[in-house]
Amino acid sequence: KTCMEKIVENVRKFNIQGLLVIGGFEAYEGVLQLVEARGQYEELCIIMCVIPATISNNVPGTDFSLGSDTAVNAAMESCDRIKQSASGTKRRVFIVETMGGYCGMAASILTFILQANVEHLTDKMKTDIQRGLVLRNEKCHEHYTTEFLYNLYSSEGKGIFDCRINVLGHLQQGGAPTPFDRNYGTKLGVKAVLWMSEKLQEVYRKGRVFANSGDSACVIGLRKKVVAFSPVTELKKVTDFEHRLPQEQWWLNLRLMLKMLANYQISLTEYISGTMEHVTRRTL
Template sequence: MSYPHAKASMALYTLPNQFIVEVITMKTFAVLTSGGDAPGMNAAIRSVVRTASFYECRILGIRHGYQGMIDDDVLELTPGSVGDIIQRGGTVLQTARCEAFKTPVGLAKGIATLQKHGIEGLVVIGGDGSFRGAYALAQYGIQVIGIPGTIDNDIPGTDESIGFDTAVNTAVEAIDRIRDTASSHDRTYVVEVMGHRSGAIALSVGMAAGAASILIPEEPQDPDRVLAQLNKARERGKKHPIVIVAEGAACAMDVGEFLRNHIASEVRVTVLGHIQRGGSPSARDRILGGLYGTEAVRLLLEGMTNHMVAMCGARVTAVPFTEVFDRQHEANLFYHRIADILAV
């Protein structure tokens, strides 16, 4: 396989299938993380750096996302510099949300930084807002590939984003602990999980934790339905039901207050908050980071741009940014139906 726009030497690495590629003469790529951090981002950074190094490319890191691009906050990365980060949460490149990059002046400064360092391709790890920044760069001829990284798992076009699996496992572990005290005191607990526009975390957590009721932003909220589910749970002898609330569906405090006025048992509310974004990434998120990072570099070497690496079924593929923006994320409502059945 040969790569367009790249001059190859005579050496050849032995790799399976599509990864048998000729060694590329020095090209310079960069990687950044943008928006909210997610466990597994470091695994993706490590993968990008080591894959680029394998193909004898130079790789730079841009700290603090697009803000760092504007500020020329750039450092050289080597295979050794990303050692011992695969198990760390957050992002070693740090991240930020940057309104300035949405302006013509900010965008021009960012492009000037890329040109100054001879950066020929960029890997952007983040969510929808991060990809829109990448898309803007692509309109000026910058070669860009995105890697989905957000615990909300709300990016259209991919089954999985980096960080989601860890966030779900973190929340389930917390709820298992809450269940112990709930059962000891015969309490009803309302637990709020993250998910501003997406109920993906709430649905997976509710399924895994055996919730009596799950509230998500994708479906209308019906207080009577929640009461009916709790009453049914009580009728079959459950004295410590759990209600899972996605933050974008309702305020957990308001849900708790409503329940206090309508059921006899004591009601407590717990907001898990940002603990879901921290901590060591799960094995799944480390694997995803490795797969996505390697594929992103491969796509850059092939000359592809303006695409997001995605997981569709069991296959890693690439989706154009325009398709990501045009689609609407859809919750897996099948989980909701199954959760209702299992809560009976």
């Protein structure tokens, strides 16, 4: 039997009338596959809701996934410790790799928190104190890997400063949830259950549940400061399945501000879209 047939068999066996799925991009993609199989399997005409929970923050239909705020805070604490470690030496550069897949929200937000400033960094490297911290998302570039940057800095800085690699890895997945994530998780859980209860009453006919409309399978999330439900069939149109993320993300619009804070010589009239370059095939 195929995986889908086994799922249908268990839905029928246990008389499942609704699915509340908590997870990352796989959870969203899995529910989408179940919805698309409704035409073949009537048992899948049930209520489905996805609560996005992943540090990668790459689930379409929400600006924030559960755990992403905690992951950013965990990465911030690690970077602070690395900076404190660097203060014990005058000549050392750290290359820090953050998790997140193709979604670089953690690395981008950390540049605000850690006050990245390329002009200040280059001026400081001209003095007798040559310390620096370079942030890199794990999949930001196919060829400019963390190992490549390490070799580059080690070679160019030979005799001037030494270089160290720090891959945060699963450190970002540990620790107690932040107050934001705790409150956010409670709200999503309550609203998801209430929504499913209302939907079950709407589609309950002749002693059984039959839900085949698009809005019977949704992703719940925070969109523009409002908790909203987005049908997975509509989200499919704005999803990059190759890179496992939404085609547009709010934090990409912060890049212009990042350049300004880092003292890049840019035009104040420049506009940076929230669309991913690797989706539109544009260069940086």
